[in-house]
Amino acid sequence: MKHLRHLNKYFYKYKWWIIPGIIFVVISNIFGVIPAQVIGYAFDLITENIQIYMLFNGFNRQQIIYDIFSNSLLYFGLLVIALYLLRGLFLFFMRQTIILMSRHIEFDMKNDIYNHYQELSLGFYRRNNTGDLMARATEDVNRVRMYVGPAIMYTANTLVLSVLIIYSMFDVNTRLAIYCLAPLPLLVIIIYYVNTVIFKKSGKIQERLSELSSFVQERFSGIRIIKSYVREDYTRTMFEIQSNEYKKDSMSLVKVSALFYPTMLLLIGLSTILTIYIGGIQVMNGSITAGNIAEFIIYINQLTFPVTMLGWVTSLIQRAAASQKRINEFLEISSDIQSTNETEREINGNIVFKKVNFTYPDTGIQALKDVSFEINSGEFVAIIGKTGSGKSTLANLIMRMYDVEQGEIDIDGSNIKGLNLKNYRSQIGFVPQEVFLFSDTIKNNIAFGLDQTTDEEVHLAAKNASVYSNIMDFEERFETMLGERGITLSGGQKQRVSIARALIKSPKILIFDDCLSAVDTKTEEEILQNLGKIMHGKTSILIAHRISTIKNADKILVLDNGSIIEQGTHNELLNLNGTYTELYNNQLLEEESRSI
Structure with a gap:
């Protein structure tokens, strides 16, 4: 979790989103636990009133007992529906706060990473490829967002629901609660082991994805060379090799998760069996009622979702930690070029x-x-x-x-x-040896170095760079859209547009x-x-x-x-x-x- 400490500043910034979100989590789970108690009372009501109803068999008062019994069940049924509707309402509020907060943090993270990239010196870009930079600012950030949103939401939901259910269990019967919860320590050990495995595999998968992104980005940029040398088949083969390596690592992680979930469900099923067996003995001894067993079974089933989510959340957190580690590696790099003087x-x-x-x-x-x-x-x-x-x-x-x-x-x-x-x-006006033009209009490429320009200034710069007549030959003229890296233009035209971009600044x-x-x-x-x-x-x-x-x-x-x-x-x-x-x-x- 040490790599995720970097996110604390975002949590502090959006604390007024997190606090209401946690409050909604608590309230929604209170409305989720109470129905089990209501159903337990209803179950006892059914068993007791059936016996009374049978005692009045053949008497006129049997219909009165039936009406009272029916109205009571209807009341409990409507109460359960109302409680679940309230739970759903507060679950909606929970998602509207925590999930929306995660989107805001994602937005801030991407901007912070991009701004940091902008500040780094040219040497940084010589040492790192574009695909890796993009993967850290997109795929890695998305995995971190899954932690600050769904993972935190479901973790809070799991903790609150588990505490409420365990408290309710012990409040009903301590011995039965202990037997029901006995398999859970084994689950903790399994989760601890799986955490380590998922963290290692997630980091490796992200590295593979970066390599794959870099490969694709570079090949698409050099597609003319690939076609010129008729290397399409070779490039396709190399892409397939890298894709297979990524698939292999991803499938390895899926196998770990695939074994994890059935194991958790098995332990939950074991708890259910223990509840029915031990609870049945206690019902016969008169320690608890049949309604208490029904209540416990509902509690266990309610724990199934949080425990299942625990595995998914564990995977999300470990993936987020691996991704945040990769993000931090670049965020911790300071620019080789430092400028502290603000005097212009x-x-x-x-x-x-x-x-x-x-x-x-x-x-x-x-x-x-x-x-x-x-x-x-x-x-x-x-x-x-x-x-x-x-x-x-x-x-x-x-x-x-x-x-x-x-x-x-x-x-x-x-x-x-x-x-x-x-x-x-x-x-300074600079015209590089390797011309770079953006996928934008010719006008915007020429005016790139200035915040505001007029058409006259753009045209004059084009004339001084001896490219004005070439531009006017295009159908869209200065509004002509250029392909990636200015592929629409010839080599000489690209150089002259680049020269016009430098001259318009009057450097x-x-x-x-x-x-x-x-x-x-x-x-x-x-x-x-x-x-x-x-x-x-x-x-x-x-x-x-x-x-x-x-x-x-x-x-x-x-x-x-x-x-x-x-x-x-x-x-x-x-x-x-x-x-x-x-x-x-x-x-x-x-x-x-x-x-x-």
Whole structure:
């Protein structure tokens, strides 16, 4: 139960739902126990009045005895019906409080988990797959809801009803009550054993479900690759293997439950037999009446449902504990990136790296080694280098997606760690290497970075990204719905929509992470010309592979194996006759060979 302590804050929040709910549980069970006593009295009334009725056989007064007897039975019958109607009414109130409370807690939990996910750093998402994140926020939360709702409701119902019934049993006859309840300690031992088994199996099942969800999510995302390589049958086989593993673990848990319930019913049946046998002996001795036996049998049958529910509730609690443990694992993770400064300020875009070293924590790969450079406010700076040289890492560090392990990054003379993170990032426009567009309209994708925009601003951003004419060719134009990850658009169109999304913010710092690779040279030149106008006096950072893209930059940084080996203007770097010159000559040869 220690994993479920996390839910105490929700119980405290909704205490005015729980308290009335428990009160309704008590009242409903009082109205559930009293009918057994009424029926016991009615049973005694029947046995006694039948004998009196038979004594007056042949006399006129027999009809009077019959009428009195009939009216008494009708009275008891109506009383039992009224009691059960009242019980049903309060059961309804019980469900309307406790079950509705569980839905509110489910809502709060999902929001808390999602908000916590939002606060976690990029490194967290590199270490965990999407399917597992989704499973913990949906399937696991749903299992926890079954604990805070039905499990608590039936547990309270079972405890209250059991206490009332056991008290009523001992109030009637102590010896008979002891014999009736004798099998119950054995039931406690069985429940304790089953609890442990269910907890272990539930945790394993949830892990299997997460793996299955991750597999399906990833395969659907990569369906084009699967079809391109004709791997549908292979993927189907792999899915079947994982599904069978999940089914195997689920069936194992079902078998435990299947043995548990018959065992409980067997023990209840044993109690009934003991009641009739011991009770019959006591009736003959005159210790109790036949109505008391009927009352006890009703009590035992009333205990059947709570005891049966005890097994189900046990399973719910153990599953909830296993799921809450998985949820807590992520909730207890704190973000690698901490920002305590709440002061908002406008940045100018002066960036200084001071002997920065960075190693990715999840892979251990050192991406940057002793990197130092300065970008003045308003400069157009380009970064070039081979694949894996650390270009994208520089972009991530400037946006503070990660914190450096050694060295320092200053923005306008202040350490980046001391800035208000949300305020700082809101002034950066970023176009990633791997474009991501949402399943929404083109307009909403472009306007994603702002709370409020006008159609004119969206259209202007599209024109500056040289994608306006393509959008206008669509039937729905800017209201065109995009498929998952923007699958409706071509690679170049997706890149330009992503560029428009960054430009509409009018950022103080603009970072292009090799995002012009899918556009032709003419479109690239048009975008760069527009960029020069928009970003005049603002800092622009362009990561690229093509030297033709960056030759007009104010400063070019050449990276190799995580270190800056050259920096300067295009002409200055050519005069060095080093790595940059080699890259330039190789690209010239490639262009010449393509033109032949």
